Amino acid sequence: MKIFVRGGYQTRFGELWSKSLADLLFEAVDGALENAGVSESAIEAVFLANKMGGLLTNQNHLGALVSEYFARPVPVVRVEAACASGGVAVAQACQGLRAGGYRTVLVVGAEKMTDGSVEGTSWGLMSAAGEDERAAGLSFVGLYALMAARYLAEYEGRAEDLALPAVKNHQHASLNEKAQFPFPVTAEKVLESGLVADPLRLLECSPITDGASAVVLSTRRGSGRAVEMAASVQTGTCLSLARRETLTSLPATVEASKVAYAEAGLGPSDLSFVEVHDCFTISELLAVEDLGLYPRGMAKVAMRNGEVRLGGIRPINPSGGLKACGHPVGATGVRQIVELYLQLAGQAGQRQVEAARVGLAHNVGGTGGTVVIHILKAGV
């Protein structure tokens, strides 16, 4: 059975003080239906991603809230897998379609993060990590800082290697009107920014963001340019970093990508561009190596030579990524699919990847306990 992405939409990402979680959800649903040219009455089920509604605004049971959008009873399935919630929702939507009960479904992800206190939000983010890690006093950036320090030590990296993905992603975001930070930054600026958890600096971390995004998936092709779901794979390993054998790889990314390439019948060299989970700049370096795009320790070289920029051989994070487009947790994995759709449908405007044929989205929960990979390809 073929599954098509029929359209997608993301709200502006940023500090959206005047919008509630419900406002963001409904704007994304409206936008995706309009972009897809699909009416509300065609949607048979909704898959919803949100991590912290309960924690930050005491609003769980968001599925029933989204049901109110429809003039008839509609099942809405809320999933949560930390920062991979969006990817899991897309994967569950694909399963729902493959199960044969639905022809057209909607996926929506949203997060409202800037209403809480900084302490509350930081504490909430650590709910993605293990109890032992919280007990050890680690922060979320602290966990990734351990990986970054190890990467630099193992592969003779230098401070600049952690800055370059941010420079690239800010450059891309400057072409994306929906981005939280639509402006470039220099490597000097990144390296001058405050140290958050050694060796990671402020401008090497993704921000706290409000936003939502939605896509329409269907077993029917529709009349627009067809964008096909070539692979949808979720896997999970373990919650705590301490249980892993390596700090310079997310084993779940390696595993999920193997399965996804097999499912799609293609390999890393077939990818026109990728959207990877750059919650920190180190995450982007690990991701592209785990996905088999570069040998171990070599992603930093690709960042230096610029082949991963828009206009280069294979752009990484043309949207600006989590770093510069923003990271409203539940929305991110869905936003990546929106970006893949826009690029493959030729609707990406100023940041259009030339001759985009195949795109991969890589969404990570926590420090890699959950990983979801989707591969989309432009129809023939």
Add this chain to the structure above:
Amino acid sequence: MKIFVRGGYQTRFGELWSKSLADLLFEAVDGALENAGVSESAIEAVFLANKMGGLLTNQNHLGALVSEYFARPVPVVRVEAACASGGVAVAQACQGLRAGGYRTVLVVGAEKMTDGSVEGTSWGLMSAAGEDERAAGLSFVGLYALMAARYLAEYEGRAEDLALPAVKNHQHASLNEKAQFPFPVTAEKVLESGLVADPLRLLECSPITDGASAVVLSTRRGSGRAVEMAASVQTGTCLSLARRETLTSLPATVEASKVAYAEAGLGPSDLSFVEVHDCFTISELLAVEDLGLYPRGMAKVAMRNGEVRLGGIRPINPSGGLKACGHPVGATGVRQIVELYLQLAGQAGQRQVEAARVGLAHNVGGTGGTVVIHILKAGV
């Protein structure tokens, strides 16, 4: 494609101070695999239900925690739909099997509710309701009290009608060694208990509970007595009570049951017994009327004449229900499927329903914004 329930297990429900959320999850998984006679290596995916891990113990991303149970990468999908989380997880597991990617999956639900403060837990429970309802100062029991008052007024009920489901369910729980309250109570005792939200009294409310439960679902029959999934239906209407046209019915239950009966090819009269969502005694009265077991206003008559007791025409909540077996939110919907399995497989011991052939499980999120119905039947 046929789906079989291969086995199930519930932990003791109650105030389990010495057990963590992880302890409960893993005990349930161990128990279900043992009861099903299925090895860990046969499980291809896990569907996990939890409502308040983030809120009460700051542990979200529970999927990755459950992945640690396995010696290999396994996808774990956590769903949340307030008190219907367990039912949604079972329904998603059925979709996963129908999608063709898996042959055998596990569903586990758990909640650790007694570690928080009473205020924190009460506040957390209201995360299942709407923002307008919280702003109005309503408590969760307050919402159901509105329904109870309306029911008594519309159908000329009396105080005793709200007590009798509790008396029956405590009687049933006295035969269930896993129940939180395994002892009978008299109607006098219930009617003497403190008023929580007029007209609902303390012994007419389900308790705050720790516990977990798990089931193994498979497209393969296995060697034991076959128990088949005849229908699996989720639907949703709206989060807030104020948006409904009636207070004496949950429209989502009516809708979901119509679809479920059609899917199973049977009707209310075919049911040997039911497990319904009695978060309050009024919920049980509304549920059995919404399910078409009794005409409007008549459930209270059935409670009086005793036909719904074990040994009666069609027992309701042979387990003791949420009221007396306990209500660890994420576990409840899965626990209902465990009960259906044990009854249909003839493993229910002292509380065995005679000649049990078909059972229905009814799981509600919030005040009915989400409803999930499963129908299981003993194999032929």
